[in-house]
Amino acid sequence: xxxxxKDYILKDAEILTIRTPELGDEQDLIDQMKLVDSETRxxxxxxxxxxxxxxxxxxxxxxxxEDENRLFLLAEVKGRIIxxxxxxxxxxxxxxxxxxxxxxxxxxxxWNKSIGGKLMQECINxxxxxxxxxxxxxxxxxxxxAISMYKRFGxxxxxxxxxxxxxxxxxxxxxxxxxxxxxxDQEHSMINGVNxxxxxxxxxxxxxxxxxxxLGLTLVGKxxxxxxxxxxxxxxxxxxxxxxxxxxxxxxxHVAFNILSTDFYKMKDKLENAGIKEFKLNSSEGESFYFLxxxxxxxxxxxxxxxxxxxxxxxxxxxSFEFNEG
Numbered sequence: 001x002x003x004x005x006k007d008y009i010l011k012d013a014e015i016l017t018i019r020t021p022e023l024g025d026e027q028d029l030i031d032q033m034k035l036v037d038s039e040t041r042x043x044x045x046x047x048x049x050x051x052x053x054x055x056x057x058x059x060x061x062x063x064x065x066e067d068e069n070r071l072f073l074l075a076e077v078k079g080r081i082i083x084x085x086x087x088x089x090x091x092x093x094x095x096x097x098x099x100x101x102x103x104x105x106x107x108x109x110x111w112n113k114s115i116g117g118k119l120m121q122e123c124i125n126x127x128x129x130x131x132x133x134x135x136x137x138x139x140x141x142x143x144x145x146a147i148s149m150y151k152r153f154g155x156x157x158x159x160x161x162x163x164x165x166x167x168x169x170x171x172x173x174x175x176x177x178x179x180x181x182x183x184x185d186q187e188h189s190m191i192n193g194v195n196x197x198x199x200x201x202x203x204x205x206x207x208x209x210x211x212x213x214x215l216g217l218t219l220v221g222k223x224x225x226x227x228x229x230x231x232x233x234x235x236x237x238x239x240x241x242x243x244x245x246x247x248x249x250x251x252x253x254h255v256a257f258n259i260l261s262t263d264f265y266k267m268k269d270k271l272e273n274a275g276i277k278e279f280k281l282n283s284s285e286g287e288s289f290y291f292l293x294x295x296x297x298x299x300x301x302x303x304x305x306x307x308x309x310x311x312x313x314x315x316x317x318x319x320s321f322e323f324n325e326g
Contacts, residue, residue, distance in 0.1 A: 001065050004073065004122070007307040010113050011232055013218055017076040018122060021064060025074065026057040028081040032107060039108040042143045046168055071126045075106065075115055082107045085119040087126055090136070098133040104146075114233055116146070120153055127182055128262050135180045140165065140173045147176065155180045190267050194234065195258035195302045200241035200251035207238050221310065223321040228306060235306040254290065254298035261287075261303045268301060285312040 005019040021029065030052055038047040052060065064072040070088030074081050083106035090099045102123045106115050127135050139146050141160065155178040164175035201207040204227060211217045211229055218230040229236040241251040259267060268289045272278075279298060280290040286304030293299060313321050 001067055001071060004071075006122075007311065008118055008305070009220065009230060009233075009307060010077075010115075011230075012113075013220075013230070014077055016113075016115060016118070018073050018118060019076065021061045021072060021074050023058060023061060025061060025081065026054045029061075029074070029084070030054070030057055032081045032084065033105070035107055036105045041167065041173070042140045042146070043105060044165070071123065073119060073122060075110075075119060077110065082110045083115055083119065085123055087123040087135070089132075099136060100127050100130075100132050100134070101136045103137065111145075117149055117153075120149065124153065124180070124182075125260065125262070128260070133182055135182060137178050138164070138175045139178060141176055142173065147178075150178055150180075153180060190259055190263040191257045192260065193258040195256040195300075196235035196237055196306065197255055198237040198239055198253060200243075200253040201238050202240070202242070204238060204240050211236070211238065219324050220306065221313070221321060221323045223318065228309070230306075254300050256288075256300035256302040259301050259303050264289075264301060264303050271301075285309055285316075 001020060003020050005017065008016040008018070010016050030050070033050045033052075034048075037043060037045050037050055061072075064070060067088070069092065070086065072086045073084065075083030075085075083104070085102065085104040087100055087102035090096050090101050102120075104116050104119050104123075106119075124135060135155075137150065137155070138161065139150065141147075157176045158179050159177040161175045161177060163172040165173040167173070199207070204222070204225070208219065208222070208227060212219050215231075217236060220228040220230055222228070225240040227238045229238065239252050241253075243250045264287055271289070271291055277292045278290060279292050282288040282290065286302065286308060289301040291299055291301075310323070312318075314323075
């Protein structure tokens with residue numbers, strides 16, 4: 001399993017780290033699994049059934065790290081493991097090598113913070129990198145919150161398993177079998193959301209008063225000619241641009257569409273082959289393609305996120321950039 005680590009900023013400005021496990025995570029992972037078993041009826045075990053010892057958990061982590069046909073990730077906040085996900089081949093038999101299955105478990109305290117969605121996206125990315133054709137999962141039919149998320153990613157219900165779970169009180173739960181088909185480009189939209197929005201401004205401090213003090217956006221950091229904000233999970237950038245005073249259409253304001261790194265060049269080639277005009281060459285960290293729609297509105301394809309940009313700023317000592325640690 002290839003080593004992986006990525007940071008995200010949550011709605012409340014907490015830092016979420018998604019990473020592969022390490023030897024030493026054993027006890028924290030055991031604690032997390034025991035906790036989630038006690039918080040929901042939608043997982044496979046009754047409370048108290050998770051019985052791995054430290055040695056067994058250590059062996060599990062070792063096996064995950066050595067298995068190229070599986071990805072196991074941890075979600076960590078403030079040094080505490082609060083979630084995990086696993087994705088891997090259903091079987092090593094040749095007739096099954098196009099299929100993967102997955103599961104996610106997040107502590108209740110961290111529900112509704114889009115953590116499950118971030119874990120899901122990494123599972124999908126792994127499947128695409130492996131050239132797999134479909135990703136499958138099973139979910140209790142009453143788990144409406146999870147089903148809604150899966151559908152947003154393109155999963156479809158393919159069947160139902162009656163009485164899949166039997167609880168200690170003698171009642172039953174049915175499960176949906178859901179599949180996300182990956183092999184056909186026409187099965188999904190390569191554009192999967194808005195990456196960030198940049199506004200050209202003439203007066204940075206005046207704009208910060210408006211967006212932060214008046215509208216209540218979160219200031220993440222600023223430098224001499226701009227600032228990064230969060231509106232919920234949405235990355236907003238302010239960029240000082242003198243041309244906005246003289247000619248509004250020549251300024252840097254644009255909307256950036258989010259796209260998977262594996263789809264970036266495919267979509268870029270598609271736009272260029274269609275004769276779409278590029279209005280700016282990329283000079284920022286990460287890959288970007290700037291283009292115009294038929295009415296001249298400025299758009300961008302971009303697959304790195306705010307965390308990648310902030311990491312780049314730290315590592316490259318971005319001149320005049322100040323991190324807002326509050």
